[in-house]
Amino acid sequence: MNYSKDIERCVEYIEVNIKRNLTAEEIAAEAGYSLYHFSRVFSLCKGMSVMEYVRSRKLSLAAVELFSGKRIIDIALDYGFETQSGFTKAFRKAFGYSPSQYAARMEGFLQMGSKIDIGGYMMNPVIVQKPAFKVAGYGIETNVAEGNYTKDIASFWSHYEGENLESKMYDILNPPKHG
Numbered sequence: 001m002n003y004s005k006d007i008e009r010c011v012e013y014i015e016v017n018i019k020r021n022l023t024a025e026e027i028a029a030e031a032g033y034s035l036y037h038f039s040r041v042f043s044l045c046k047g048m049s050v051m052e053y054v055r056s057r058k059l060s061l062a063a064v065e066l067f068s069g070k071r072i073i074d075i076a077l078d079y080g081f082e083t084q085s086g087f088t089k090a091f092r093k094a095f096g097y098s099p100s101q102y103a104a105r106m107e108g109f110l111q112m113g114s115k116i117d118i119g120g121y122m123m124n125p126v127i128v129q130k131p132a133f134k135v136a137g138y139g140i141e142t143n144v145a146e147g148n149y150t151k152d153i154a155s156f157w158s159h160y161e162g163e164n165l166e167s168k169m170y171d172i173l174n175p176p177k178h179g
Contacts (some may be wrong), residue, residue: 006041007031007041007042007046010027010030014057015057018054018057019078019079020080022033024051038050058089059081062078062079063102064074067103072084072087077120
């Protein structure tokens with residue numbers, strides 16, 4: 001049986017009601033499944049329990065709201081956390097930083113001109129068939145057998161000094177169009 005439409009409907013229900021105190025029973029009822037069956041299906045489809053998903057979405061949306069100027073306690077209460085310390089603990093577990101540290105770090109990135117999409121939107125992936133095309137790039141030799149290949153790649157980028165490799169490739173290959 002294909003459960004994807006039922007799970008998608010439940011995800012939409014979660015998004016609409018994200019600031020409410022949702023329960024797994026309530027979400028299962030939205031799908032018309034028993035709690036046990038819904039929990040199994042949701043975990044198989046999403047790779048996490050329904051309440052882990054709800055908590056993850058609440059924290060992701062709360063992270064976006066950190067830039068709205070609202071107080072952390074207000075954001076925590078909006079998303080159903082009973083205390084600021086409980087919110088901070090959950091936030092640190094999810095993102096590795098307290099909400100204030102996270103906001104400060106992201107603010108620093110934004111001031112440097114980097115564009116960061118910190119989420120909050122559900123994407124609907126679509127598979128599109130395209131005609132064949134050629135790809136050109138720079139290669140580096142690594143030794144996978146020794147297990148140092150990730151260091152080789154990091155070393156390449158740390159020694160890359162902005163020499164416009166893309167322009168050099170266009171000069172060499174002279175492609176008919178950019179793609």
